[in-house]
Structure formats: structure tokens, C-alpha cells
Amino acid sequence: MTRRDPKQTNAYLVGGGIASLTAAVHLYYDAGVPATQIHIIEAAPVPGGSMGQSSGTDDDTWKSGYVILAARKLNFSYRCLFDTLAKVPSMRNPGLTVLDDVRGIIDEDDDLVEVRAADANADAAADATADAARAARRRTRTNHNIDHNIAPYSSHDDDRKSASSFPARLVASGPDGPEIVDVQKMGLRSEEKLGLLGLILEQEDCIGDGQIQTHFKPEFFESKFWDVWASLYGFQPWHSAVEFRRYLLRFLHEFSHISTLEGIDHAPLNDYECIIQPLGQHLKSLGVDFQSDQRAETQVCEVKFAPGDKVHVSELRIKRRADATDSAIVIGDADIVLITLGTMTASMRFGTDSKPPPPLPSQEAVNADPGPVWRFWASLADPNKNPHHAEFGRPKHFYGHISKSSWLSFTITLAGTATSVFDHLREWAGFESPERPEKPDRAEKAGPGHAASISGDSSSDKDSFSNSNGPLITFRDSPWMMSITMPHQPYFTGQPDDVCVLWGYGLYPDQEGLFVQKPMMACTGAEIFSELLAYLNIPAPQLWQGSGSDPMATTGSVTTIPCLMPFIGAPFLTRTDGDRPRILPKSSDNLGLLGQFVEMERDVTFTMEYSARSAQTAVYSLMGLDKKAPEVHRGDRDVQVLGKMLMTIMS
Incomplete structure (x- = not known):
């Protein structure tokens, strides 16, 4: 495509999620489009899309319970995402970047900031070791004059050992309480390995459009490998075999430590505060036009195309709910339009500690009205509304199967003495911070309920491990396939010192619990927490017992907020060629499509990286830049990675 003159280009980004924010970063830094000519049109009052702000950040938010929609995984191989975050200054740590924040560099050592700032221009010797080379790259990234052309992290970072290494990955219910399952050996049968x-x-x-379960016998879905892989990435047997294969290839380098989660990291704060907020604020400070927060619920309701064979957007019809006005944006010849398709978090249903989430709508009701985001995509794919409809995929394929795409997540806020369950569970699971010595007397089969005391005067030890990742624990006997994770504490700005947050999810919310004996989606927050305690063999009253003269004094509290998400698993549904549109529709000269529902080679959906890659690819192509998005990491080209993968499968 011919290179555009950035000074003459206005870019209109429909949707304010991570894809549009990434596109805006690359339009400004790589393509040179003036910030005031980048327009982000978002219906929500704040940017972020599926990563939007879900909880308040004031000192009293904990009282009603925090809400975490997802704790997204980070991986060294997310080259597009990391390349983007390396261009954005940190809000919290002057002189560093958002990439430094999410990789936890600032958390390793407070003195490191001064060292790196003073040594920002130091060069690594050509023959330095791999560790020294990585340190040199980090020093470059901490330069107060941020190098916006910095290359993403090297693929050789797969040698990095994360602090996230735990013996408790799968937990089973034993006769004396919870038991840690040995997942060092996958125990697959010969035919399953083949x-x-x-x-x-x-x-x-x-x-083609085959399901995972068409390639394996039912016994495979009872294996330790499936439990570990499915709970980590969110797969279900009826999901796309193509996407499952892509994940196997994309994360070959993770096979050797899927039992320990080495190399898989999370941001030190929640995703909104650590990634979305600094991206949005930096873009605003540059002058990017956000048509959202001050003009709440600004929605593109129609896209008009110029006559002819080319896919050329000529006009966007805008509806602003705040003042009930309609208007049109005329797209100039030099302008471009980037549209994020679909959604994973539309129609979310929240419950409370005492109420379950509202039930799922019927599929008939969803088909009749899938919501504004899906309806907008459907209009683009409608032959009665768009002469180029064949280039826009088949959105109904993704919103038309909510029984196969629904999951339920929950956030547990523990306060006061109730935080003792957080502390004890992390210790029992084998979590130790890098600075904290391993305790030799930890019995592998002694569950949290077997501790001498988990309440009352149990001291909180959060500070000693607040800067490290917590484990992902999956209860393999749970009909819900319940998993929990214990993120960095504090996880929210304003979170009090005596408050901890847990996040979890169930992949089969329509199944009855083992102890509550109700479908997960019909449970209150308190009932979900009760099911969790039963798996851990912890008597619930212990959490509220005080240490004063009154043994039943209430000195702690627990609030569990469930969230039922009808479309969260939609990207994993089976698909065939044409269900997902290309980033650049055929014959497009000013339109790019972004997000989780576009088609790209090799990379995997349901990741921030997928959205970032779609944005980077669209910007470079439409602006006619002599650049390409970084290549998808290819572990299949590394003999060592392949060898370790084979050893894991054959174990």
C-alpha cells in the first residue's frame, strides 16, 4: 500500500480497548500521525474495553468487594504488546516505562531505580552473557529520554526463570483433606501422546471446524495434562481443535514448566491500572482525541462505504446517548478507519455475596438482540446493509452459542482476620518470595484446614511476598473446574494493608458443585466461597473468630462477587475459513479490523498480544510503512524447546 502522508491523515478508531490504544501508540510513534488527528470513539465512559476499570480505587472500595474480570497472563514472547508498552512512560515510576512496570522491574529492588537511572547509557559488552544482555536492555529502557524505537525483548528470554514456581498446581480431595497432585509426570497414554x-x-x-474432543477419546479429558492445560488457558472439549493446536505450537516453550508456571507472569497491579490507565493517560497527554469520557457513550451505529469494488469507508454515523444527538463523520481520502470487532465481556451479569448473578438469557433472546457491539458487527456482515459483507466474517458464529462460551469468574475480598486464609493458602501451596527461605517442615498433604490456627492472632506476612506472583491452583475434583489465583498484594490502588484479594473462575458454571450442590451460575458469592473452603478443608467460622475475650467477636469479613460472562469463551469456539475476517479486508484501501475475532496466522486469540498484533499490523499496512509487526515466537524452530516438549508429553 502506498505510504500515506501522516500530516494529512486522520485516524478514526472505533472502540477503546487495548487494540485501539495500541493502534494509537503506533500511529503516533511509528507512523508520525499527529496526536490531535487520532480519534478514539468509545461507548463506555472510560477506555479499556474488556480490560476496562471494574473496581473503584478509593479507600472504601473493599467494603463492597473488589471486582477482577480477569488476571491476564504475560509471557516473554508477547513481542507486539511489549514493544507497545516500551514506548509508553510509566505513571508510577518516572524514567521507566509501562513495560518496566508490568515486568515488575521496579519491584525487585527500590534501589534499582537509582542504579538504572544513573547507568542508563551503559553499553553491554558484545560478548556478555545472556543475563547481562537482558540487564543491558532493561537499562536502556529506563533512560529518561525513552527510546521509542527500542526492539522488543529477545526470544532467548525463554531461559528466564520466573519466581512463579509452585508445587501446588492441581489439588485433589483426599481422605484427610486437600492433596497436591504430582504433575511432574503427565501420565498420558501412548495413544494420547501420539x-x-x-x-x-x-x-x-x-x-477445519473440528472440536478438540473429535481428536481424543474421553479418557484424555481426565488426564493431568488436560487439567493443567485447559485450566491455564481456558479450553473446553468442544472448543476449536485449530485453536488448541495453535496454543500447543505457540507455547511450546511452556511445556517443560506448565506444572510449575515458571515464565508465566502477571502485572504487579490489576490490568487496568497497570496497562490501560497509563496507556490512556499518556495518549491523552499527547493530545489524542478520546470521544468517550466527557461525551459518555459515544457509539458508531453505522458505517457507510463509497460506491465501487474497493472497501472504502466514506462516513461514520455517530450516536451520542448523553445528549441524544446523531451526527456524521465524513472520512477524507487520506483518512483511515480501524474497527474493533466483537466483545468477550458484553452482557456480564454480576451477583453479590447474597445473590447469584441474573440467569443467562435464552439463545433465542441473544439471537434477536445480541447487544450493541455484536449488532454493529452483524450489520457490517449483513448482505442487505453492506455490499462488501463477505469480507466481514460471520459474527453470529461467535455470539450464537452462549451455552458453549459462558464462564463464571469470582473475586474474593478478605479483610481483617479473614486474610489468614490467604496467607496460609499461599504458604501451603508452596509459595515463597525470592527473598523468603523455603520452610522445611511443610507437609505436602497437610491442607490449610490442618494448620494449628488460621485465624485470630495469625499474623499477616503479606509484605514479605507482596512483590511476587501467586500460584494458580485448580481443584481437579470440582465439577465446576474451579481455579483460584492469588495475585500481588495490594492489587488495587487504595487497597488497605489488612485486605487481600483472590480471583478465581469456573469453566463449567452450569454444573452442580460438589458440596453446595447447585449450579455455579445459580450460587451466591457466599456459596461459591463456601465451596472453595470445602475443597481446602477450612471450617468457615474460623475466619471470623477474633483473638480477644469474646472468641466469636467479628474481626474479619469476606465478600465474594460472582460474574457470569456469556461470551467470554467465544474466541475459542470452532470456526472455519471466513468466520473471522482478515485485518485488511480484500480490496480495502482505508479500513482495518482489530481485536480477538480477526484472522491472523500462527498467533493465538484470548491474549492481549493478539489484539496488539492486529493493531500493529493494521497501522503498518494502512499507513504504508516499510515495517512489519514482530514475528510470532517460533519455539518449533528451537531444538531445545522441542526436546523439552517431547520429554513433557512422554513423561
């Missing part, structure tokens, strides 16, 4: 290898070697066009 099945995995065969699927990896298969071509996508031969797999």
Missing part, C-alpha cells in the same frame, strides 16, 4: 503430536503436526486446513 494424538497430541499428530495434532501439532497437522495442517489447519485439514482440521
Whole structure:
């Protein structure tokens, strides 16, 4: 595509999620489009899309319970995302970048900031070791004059050992309480090993729209490998075999430590505060035009195309709910339009500690009105409304199966003496901070309920491990396939010292619990927490017992907020060629499509990286830049990675 003159280009970004924010960063820094000519049109009052702000950040938010929609995983191989975050200054740490924040560099050592700032211009010797080279790259990133052309982290960072290494990955219910399952050996049968290898070697066009369960017998879905892999990435047996294969290939480098989660990290704060907020504020400070927060619920309701064979957007019809006005944006010849398609978090249903979430709508009701985001995409794919409809995929394929795309997440806010369950669970699970020595007397099969005391005068030890990741624990006997994770504390700005936050999810919310004996989606927050305590063999009253003269004095509290999400698993649904549109529709000269529902080679959906890659690709292509998004990490080209993968499968 011919290079555009950035000074003459206005860019209109429909949707304010991570894809549009990423596109805006690259339009400004890589393409040179003036910030005032970048327009982000978002219906929500704040940017972020599926990563939007879900909880307040004042000192009293904990009283009603925090809400975490997802604790997204980070991986060294997220080259597009990391390349983007390396261009944005940190809000919290002057002289550093958002990439430094999310990688936890600032948390390693407070003195490190001064060292890196003083040594910002130091050069690594050409023959330095890999560790020294990585340190040199980090020093470059901490330069007060941020180098916006810095290359993403090297693929050789797969040698990095994260602090996130835990023995408790799968937990089973034993006769004396919870027992840690040995997942050092996957225990796959010979035919299952061959099945995995065969699927990896298969071509996508031969797999078609098949489900994972068409490639394996039912016994495979009872294996430790499936429990670990499915709970980590969110797969269900009826999901796309093509996407499952892509994940196997994309994360080959994770096979050797999927049992310990080494190398998989999370941001030190919640995703909104650590990623979305600094991206949004930096873009605003540059002068990017956000048509959202001050003009709440600004929605693009129609896209008009110029006559002819080319896909050329000529006009955007805008509806502003705040003042009930309609208007039109005329798209100039030099302008571009970037549209984020679909949503994973539309129609979320929140419950409370005492009420379950509202029930799922019927599929008939969803088909009749899937909501504004899906309806907008459907209009683009409607032959009666768009002469180029064939280039826009089949959105109903993704919103038309809510029984297969619904999950339930929950956030537990523990206050006062109730935080003792957080402390004890992390210790029992094998969590120790890098500075904290391993305790030799920890019995592997002694669950939290077997501790001498988990309440009352139990001291909180959060400070000693607040800067490290917590484990992901999956209860393999749970009909809900319940998993919990214990993120960095504090996880929210304004979170009090005596408050801890847990986050969890169930992949089968329509199933009855083992102890509550109700479908997860019909449970109150308190009932979900009760189910969790039962798996851990912790008597609930202990959490509220005080240490004073009154043994039943209430000195702690627990609030659990469930969230039922009808479309969260939609990106994983089976698909065939044409269900997901290309980033650049055929014959497009000013339109790019972004997000989780566009088609790209090799990379995997349901990640921030996928959205970032779609944005980077669209910007470079439409602006005619002599650049390409960084190549998807290819572990299949590394003999060591392949060897470790085979050892894991064969174990």
C-alpha cells in the first residue's frame, strides 16, 4: 500500500480497548500521525474495553468487594504488546516505562531505580552473557529520554526463570483433606501422546471446524495434562481443535514448566491500572482525541462505504446517548478507519455475596438482540446493509452459542482476620518470595484446614511476598473446574494493608458443585466461597473468630462477587475459513479490523498480544510503512524447546 502522508491523515478508531490504544501508540510513534488527528470513539465512559476499570480505587472500595474480570497472563514472547508498552512512560515510576512496570522491574529492588537511572547509557559488552544482555536492555529502557524505537525483548528470554514456581498446581480431595497432585509426570497414554503430536503436526486446513474432543477419546479429558492445560488457558472439549493446536505450537516453550508456571507472569497491579490507565493517560497527554469520557457513550451505529469494488469507508454515523444527538463523520481520502470487532465481556451479569448473578438469557433472546457491539458487527456482515459483507466474517458464529462460551469468574475480598486464609493458602501451596527461605517442615498433604490456627492472632506476612506472583491452583475434583489465583498484594490502588484479594473462575458454571450442590451460575458469592473452603478443608467460622475475650467477636469479613460472562469463551469456539475476517479486508484501501475475532496466522486469540498484533499490523499496512509487526515466537524452530516438549508429553 502506498505510504500515506501522516500530516494529512486522520485516524478514526472505533472502540477503546487495548487494540485501539495500541493502534494509537503506533500511529503516533511509528507512523508520525499527529496526536490531535487520532480519534478514539468509545461507548463506555472510560477506555479499556474488556480490560476496562471494574473496581473503584478509593479507600472504601473493599467494603463492597473488589471486582477482577480477569488476571491476564504475560509471557516473554508477547513481542507486539511489549514493544507497545516500551514506548509508553510509566505513571508510577518516572524514567521507566509501562513495560518496566508490568515486568515488575521496579519491584525487585527500590534501589534499582537509582542504579538504572544513573547507568542508563551503559553499553553491554558484545560478548556478555545472556543475563547481562537482558540487564543491558532493561537499562536502556529506563533512560529518561525513552527510546521509542527500542526492539522488543529477545526470544532467548525463554531461559528466564520466573519466581512463579509452585508445587501446588492441581489439588485433589483426599481422605484427610486437600492433596497436591504430582504433575511432574503427565501420565498420558501412548495413544494420547501420539494424538497430541499428530495434532501439532497437522495442517489447519485439514482440521477445519473440528472440536478438540473429535481428536481424543474421553479418557484424555481426565488426564493431568488436560487439567493443567485447559485450566491455564481456558479450553473446553468442544472448543476449536485449530485453536488448541495453535496454543500447543505457540507455547511450546511452556511445556517443560506448565506444572510449575515458571515464565508465566502477571502485572504487579490489576490490568487496568497497570496497562490501560497509563496507556490512556499518556495518549491523552499527547493530545489524542478520546470521544468517550466527557461525551459518555459515544457509539458508531453505522458505517457507510463509497460506491465501487474497493472497501472504502466514506462516513461514520455517530450516536451520542448523553445528549441524544446523531451526527456524521465524513472520512477524507487520506483518512483511515480501524474497527474493533466483537466483545468477550458484553452482557456480564454480576451477583453479590447474597445473590447469584441474573440467569443467562435464552439463545433465542441473544439471537434477536445480541447487544450493541455484536449488532454493529452483524450489520457490517449483513448482505442487505453492506455490499462488501463477505469480507466481514460471520459474527453470529461467535455470539450464537452462549451455552458453549459462558464462564463464571469470582473475586474474593478478605479483610481483617479473614486474610489468614490467604496467607496460609499461599504458604501451603508452596509459595515463597525470592527473598523468603523455603520452610522445611511443610507437609505436602497437610491442607490449610490442618494448620494449628488460621485465624485470630495469625499474623499477616503479606509484605514479605507482596512483590511476587501467586500460584494458580485448580481443584481437579470440582465439577465446576474451579481455579483460584492469588495475585500481588495490594492489587488495587487504595487497597488497605489488612485486605487481600483472590480471583478465581469456573469453566463449567452450569454444573452442580460438589458440596453446595447447585449450579455455579445459580450460587451466591457466599456459596461459591463456601465451596472453595470445602475443597481446602477450612471450617468457615474460623475466619471470623477474633483473638480477644469474646472468641466469636467479628474481626474479619469476606465478600465474594460472582460474574457470569456469556461470551467470554467465544474466541475459542470452532470456526472455519471466513468466520473471522482478515485485518485488511480484500480490496480495502482505508479500513482495518482489530481485536480477538480477526484472522491472523500462527498467533493465538484470548491474549492481549493478539489484539496488539492486529493493531500493529493494521497501522503498518494502512499507513504504508516499510515495517512489519514482530514475528510470532517460533519455539518449533528451537531444538531445545522441542526436546523439552517431547520429554513433557512422554513423561
